[in-house]
Amino acid sequence: MKIAVLAGDGIGPEVTAEAVRVLKAVVGDSAALELVEAPIGQAGVDAAGDPLPQETLAIARKADAILFGAAGVPGDEQIPYAMRPGASLLRLRKHLDLFANFRPAIMFPQLVGASTLRPEVVEGLDLLILRELTGDIYFGEPRGFRTSASGERQGFNTMVYSESEVERIAHVGFRAARGRRRKLCSVEKANVLECSQLWREIFIRVGQEYPDVELTHMFVDAASMMLIRAPKQFDVVVTGNIFGDILSDCAAMLTGSIGMLPSASLAGGSFGLYEPVHGTAPDIAGKDIANPLAAILSVALMLRYSFDRPDLDEKIQAAVSTVLSDGYRTTDIFEPGSRKVGTREMGDAVVAAIRNPPR
Numbered sequence: 001m002k003i004a005v006l007a008g009d010g011i012g013p014e015v016t017a018e019a020v021r022v023l024k025a026v027v028g029d030s031a032a033l034e035l036v037e038a039p040i041g042q043a044g045v046d047a048a049g050d051p052l053p054q055e056t057l058a059i060a061r062k063a064d065a066i067l068f069g070a071a072g073v074p075g076d077e078q079i080p081y082a083m084r085p086g087a088s089l090l091r092l093r094k095h096l097d098l099f100a101n102f103r104p105a106i107m108f109p110q111l112v113g114a115s116t117l118r119p120e121v122v123e124g125l126d127l128l129i130l131r132e133l134t135g136d137i138y139f140g141e142p143r144g145f146r147t148s149a150s151g152e153r154q155g156f157n158t159m160v161y162s163e164s165e166v167e168r169i170a171h172v173g174f175r176a177a178r179g180r181r182r183k184l185c186s187v188e189k190a191n192v193l194e195c196s197q198l199w200r201e202i203f204i205r206v207g208q209e210y211p212d213v214e215l216t217h218m219f220v221d222a223a224s225m226m227l228i229r230a231p232k233q234f235d236v237v238v239t240g241n242i243f244g245d246i247l248s249d250c251a252a253m254l255t256g257s258i259g260m261l262p263s264a265s266l267a268g269g270s271f272g273l274y275e276p277v278h279g280t281a282p283d284i285a286g287k288d289i290a291n292p293l294a295a296i297l298s299v300a301l302m303l304r305y306s307f308d309r310p311d312l313d314e315k316i317q318a319a320v321s322t323v324l325s326d327g328y329r330t331t332d333i334f335e336p337g338s339r340k341v342g343t344r345e346m347g348d349a350v351v352a353a354i355r356n357p358p359r
């Protein structure tokens with residue numbers, strides 16, 4: 001298993017270190033693992049004067065999978081795109097054509113009390129947000145700054161999807177639904193945007209090839225409300241890049257914390273990039289308090305999707321479940337009566353649970 005480890009900035013290196021320890025523990029055979037570290041984000045700027053150094057990109061391309069931490073620094077948004085640490089991730093996704101971003105939101109029963117919602121709303125929650133990751137307003141051209149006819153400065157972006165881009169993510173969504181509860185909700189804003197009208201038309205057309213999957217459509221504003229009001233109505237939610245970014249942070253809070261949400265970004269084959277949904281969290285970086293479970297659960301997704309080892313995915317899931325049952329909690333999921341631990345200690349607990357699984 002050749003894995004590029006791109007830890008990045010802020011809490012990225014802290015949570016990635018724990019994810020790597022868990023990976024080593026669960027794989028067991030160190031000869032089977034080849035881990036190649038490379039800088040990205042501000043770390044890339046510091047090492048090579050580029051947030052996405054050529055060498056990092058080359059290492060990523062040669063690997064079977066990428067384990068990514070997080071990238072970005074405070075004030076990031078004021079730095080021009082090509083030099084912006086946070087944009088390194090966008091460039092990497094685009095270079096590698098990682099168009100299908102799986103963001104599963106699963107409620108661990110031990111964390112029901114940490115959710116912001118009432119227990120009956122989130123108990124048993126298991127939904128998948130499938131976010132298109134290489135199109136939309138994130139990459140649409142033209143984009144930039146200009147002066148309007150009246151002499152005013154404007155910032156502008158273009159929301160655009162091509163038929164082929166929508167078709168391929170639709171197929172991924174329908175196939176994912178087939179492996180689950182056979183319900184797909186396509187989320188867009190077709191009552192306002194042409195881009196969304198095309199999206200809906202194509203989902204209806206592709207849906208005819210999957211008559212066994214129930215296809216529904218929802219506008220993104222209503223979907224954000226429904227995610228909070230009655231999230232269990234959803235099985236697979238498929239949506240575009242910008243709506244998926246927002247809805248997945250929303251879904252994270254249903255499960256207790258953004259520190260619990262892993263993700264997998266695939267290009268249609270077994271190659272993939274695995275990362276926690278959260279960012280660099282500058283407010284808690286360097287304090288050993290970040291929750292590493294999202295990064296650890298991203299390793300579980302990697303073992304399933306890139307290495308066809310669902311057994312190892314299940315081992316990690318079981319170990320996470322054990323440590324939660326044993327009361328281990330980082331600050332973000334802490335509840336009175338539980339045992340507050342730091343990033344490293346949480347990693348220790350998961351590694352111990354892998355080495356000594358309960359009988």
Ligand SMILES: NC(=O)c1ccc[n+]([C@@H]2O[C@H](COP(=O)([O-])OP(=O)(O)OC[C@H]3O[C@@H](n4cnc5c(N)ncnc54)[C@H](O)[C@@H]3O)[C@@H](O)[C@H]2O)c1
Nearest residue numbers: 070071072073076086259278279280281283284290291332
């Ligand atoms: N995948 C990525 O690399 C990624 C994702 C999102 C944001 N970012 C970047 O990260 C920087 C900070 O962005 P932000 O503050 O909007 O989002 P963020 O996800 O970094 O943090 C939002 C909030 O969640 C908390 N949080 C995040 N991860 C946590 C964890 N594992 N454990 C406990 N608490 C956690 C943070 O402390 C903060 O209060 C920006 O530069 C942004 O561009 C990067």
Ligand SMILES: CC(C)[C@H](C(=O)O)[C@@H](O)C(=O)O
Nearest residue numbers: 072086087089090245277279
């Ligand atoms: C860091 C940022 C560019 C990224 C995005 O917007 O895609 C992040 O928010 C995410 O959710 O992965």
Ligand SMILES: [Mg+2]
Nearest residue numbers: 245246249277
């Ligand atoms: Mg986001």
